[in-house]
Amino acid sequence: MDWEPLVLTFKLALITTAILLVVAIPIANWLAHSRSKLKPVVETLVSMPLVLPPTVLGFYMLVAFSPENAFGGWLNQHLGIKLIFSFGGLVVASVIYSLPFMVQPIQAGLSSLATTLREASYSMGKSKITTLFKVLLPNIKPSLLTGVVLSFAHTVGEFGVVLMIGGNMPGKTKVASIAIYDEVEALNYGAANSYSLILFAITFAILLLVYMANGGYLKRLNR
Amino acid sequence: MISLDVHKKLGSEGGCMSLDVQLSVDKRQFVSFYGESGAGKTSTLRMLGGMLKPDSGRIVVNGETWFDSEKRINLRPQQRKLGYVFQDYALFPNMTVEQNLEFALFKNQDKKVIHELIDFMALGELRYRKPESLSGGQKQRVALARAMVPRPDILVLDEPLSALDVRMRTKLQEYLLLIHKEFKLTTLLVSHDIGEIVRLSDMVFELHNGQVVRKGATDEFFGLNKTSAKFRFSGEVLKIQQEDVFNVVSVLIGNDIIRVVVDPNEANNLRVGDRVLVASKAFNPIVQKL
Numbered sequence: 172m173d174w175e176p177l178v179l180t181f182k183l184a185l186i187t188t189a190i191l192l193v194v195a196i197p198i199a200n201w202l203a204h205s206r207s208k209l210k211p212v213v214e215t216l217v218s219m220p221l222v223l224p225p226t227v228l229g230f231y232m233l234v235a236f237s238p239e240n241a242f243g244g245w246l247n248q249h250l251g252i253k254l255i256f257s258f259g260g261l262v263v264a265s266v267i268y269s270l271p272f273m274v275q276p277i278q279a280g281l282s283s284l285a286t287t288l289r290e291a292s293y294s295m296g297k298s299k300i301t302t303l304f305k306v307l308l309p310n311i312k313p314s315l316l317t318g319v320v321l322s323f324a325h326t327v328g329e330f331g332v333v334l335m336i337g338g339n340m341p342g343k344t345k346v347a348s349i350a351i352y353d354e355v356e357a358l359n360y361g362a363a364n365s366y367s368l369i370l371f372a373i374t375f376a377i378l379l380l381v382y383m384a385n386g387g388y389l390k391r392l393n394r
Numbered sequence: 395m396i397s398l399d400v401h402k403k404l405g406s407e408g409g410c411m412s413l414d415v416q417l418s419v420d421k422r423q424f425v426s427f428y429g430e431s432g433a434g435k436t437s438t439l440r441m442l443g444g445m446l447k448p449d450s451g452r453i454v455v456n457g458e459t460w461f462d463s464e465k466r467i468n469l470r471p472q473q474r475k476l477g478y479v480f481q482d483y484a485l486f487p488n489m490t491v492e493q494n495l496e497f498a499l500f501k502n503q504d505k506k507v508i509h510e511l512i513d514f515m516a517l518g519e520l521r522y523r524k525p526e527s528l529s530g531g532q533k534q535r536v537a538l539a540r541a542m543v544p545r546p547d548i549l550v551l552d553e554p555l556s557a558l559d560v561r562m563r564t565k566l567q568e569y570l571l572l573i574h575k576e577f578k579l580t581t582l583l584v585s586h587d588i589g590e591i592v593r594l595s596d597m598v599f600e601l602h603n604g605q606v607v608r609k610g611a612t613d614e615f616f617g618l619n620k621t622s623a624k625f626r627f628s629g630e631v632l633k634i635q636q637e638d639v640f641n642v643v644s645v646l647i648g649n650d651i652i653r654v655v656v657d658p659n660e661a662n663n664l665r666v667g668d669r670v671l672v673a674s675k676a677f678n679p680i681v682q683k684l
Binding site: 285287288290291292293294295296297298305306309310 | 443444445470471472473474476477478480481482484486487488497498500540541543544
């Protein structure tokens with residue numbers, strides 16, 4: 172069995188999750204506390220990947236990133252970045268595709284905190300940034316963990332977007348879910364089964380760990 | 395000196411309310427805000443703290459303009475030197491008692507103040523505990539100590555004692571008075587409890603429907619200076635019973651219920667739930683050790 176697709180899958184999921192954490196915290200913070208009229212629009216955009224077929228997302232990204240078109244051509248000419256059929260393109264697509272899975276738990280966590288926590292911190296002269304990192308985020312660790320794990324698992328399970336924008340290039344864009352499809356098409360059920368079983372086991376283990384951590388089981392075991 | 399003149403439309407229970415409050419508080423006064431819930435007491439203090447933006451008006455504190463709608467000045471809560479104690483205490487659950495206090499230090503502030511406050515508020519045994527393991531009274535002491543760390547000139551207390559039992563209240567009222575004097579504070583307190591207000595404050599503002607309807611020195615406000623009574627307590631009417639030629643009124647004072655004989659004409663003015671003053675003038679009360 173070829174391990175490359177699995178390694179690629181987890182590399183993609185890891186990088187995507189790391190980027191998402193950085194991107195989603197400010198968005199979630201804004202959504203949780205803003206009273207702007209734009210809020211419903213932003214909320215909708217963030218949630219779109221939940222309901223849109225991945226192929227739709229993949230198709231538009233394929234068009235947008237194509238060097239033939241304005242945006243893709245600009246990226247290619249000025250920055251030398253080619254996003255279609257490359258690992259970089261997969262990362263960008265995955266970040267957009269998994270955005271709601273990171274934003275929504277963090278937003279829900281922040282909204283559930285008492286507003287007086289923020290106000291108390293402000294009244295002590297602490298900035299919004301300090302308040303966010305020292306007071307708010309440490310008190311929503313379960314939500315952060317949920318966001319991280321859901322995004323990671325969702326990226327591992329991604330298929331349609333990857334196929335549209337990345338294609339099936341070994342070592343570059345051939346992730347495990349694509350490899351499974353590929354092996355099945357070649358009637359290579361044994362290899363497909365190996366990939367599938369590994370993905371199944373790892374995903375199960377990750378989710379189990381989260382539910383145990385958030386349910387307090389791990390703490391109780393420690394005692 | 396605090397001078398505040400603010401207007402704001404508030405969406406409250408039972409429709410819209412327009413808040414129009416003008417008041418001024420002298421330096422080192424202990425002032426109470428009294429009135430039914432929804433009257434605008436908390437909103438007024440939140441505007442002072444910068445957590446709620448008035449539609450229009452001016453807030454000037456010790457010569458410094460904190461808010462001016464005409465000049466478009468609106469200091470952020472961070473820039474207003476003010477200690478705020480919230481009704482729900484707002485202790486940070488991720489930090490121990492000591493860390494909660496340390497968080498409140500401003501840049502380069504001497505840590506000595508933490509130890510002083512821990513001693514002053516008798517928090518020594520609690521310093522390494524997390525807020526979730528503290529009782530209501532303990533949380534309140536921590537919140538009070540934390541608000542004092544940056545050494546504010548003004549302390550705002552939003553119904554800080556309403557969730558505590560009578561004994562704990564009395565104890566914390568002592569702490570409040572002590573802090574008010576020790577740190578030379580101007581203190582603003584929201585309270586429903588007349589006993590508490592009489593005990594703590596120099597001056598009272600009564601709010602109703604977003605307006606200051608009455609204000610005055612505490613003694614005058616509750617008519618305490620009119621009776622030269624030998625002893626007096628405030629309480630709540632629990633029951634009014636009609637007898638042949640007189641009425642018997644049961645009054646709850648602290649945790650005790652006392653029964654007082656009242657002329658029927660006077661009893662007609664009383665309703666169950668009224669706050670009343672029970673005083674004795676003609677006879678010396680007897681004091682017996684319990």
